[in-house]
Amino acid sequence: MNVMINGEAHDMPPGATVAYAVQALTSATSGIAVAVNDEVVRRSAWDTTPLSERDRVEVLTAVQGG
Template sequence: MTIFLNNQAKELSEPSSVSAVLQLLHLEQQRGIAVAINDQVVPRSNWDSYLLQPNDRLTLIRATQGG
């Protein structure tokens, strides 16, 4: 199954939750991350239950400090 992670094609062997993808990227415990699927923000509380579908566009945004 192909998804697009920040506009880069990524192959997943099976349907995965947002949390599972973040675990693959070693980002599951990091703070300051926002996730949008197909331009809709997915709250952190839904990451475990939200299953990605083929061709979903997953956008990861990291908050940065500064001005």
């Protein structure tokens, strides 16, 4: 299944979830926000939110600085 993550195509296995996509993209465990097709997905729903063909996923990581 082809999914766009942060503007780049990624091949995901059938049944992949938001949590799977996040783990494929980053090893960070905090400071992450995710939206699928412009809808924010709560962290508590990452494991149970399936991805579909051609979904657009945005994974944002908070950066500290000044």
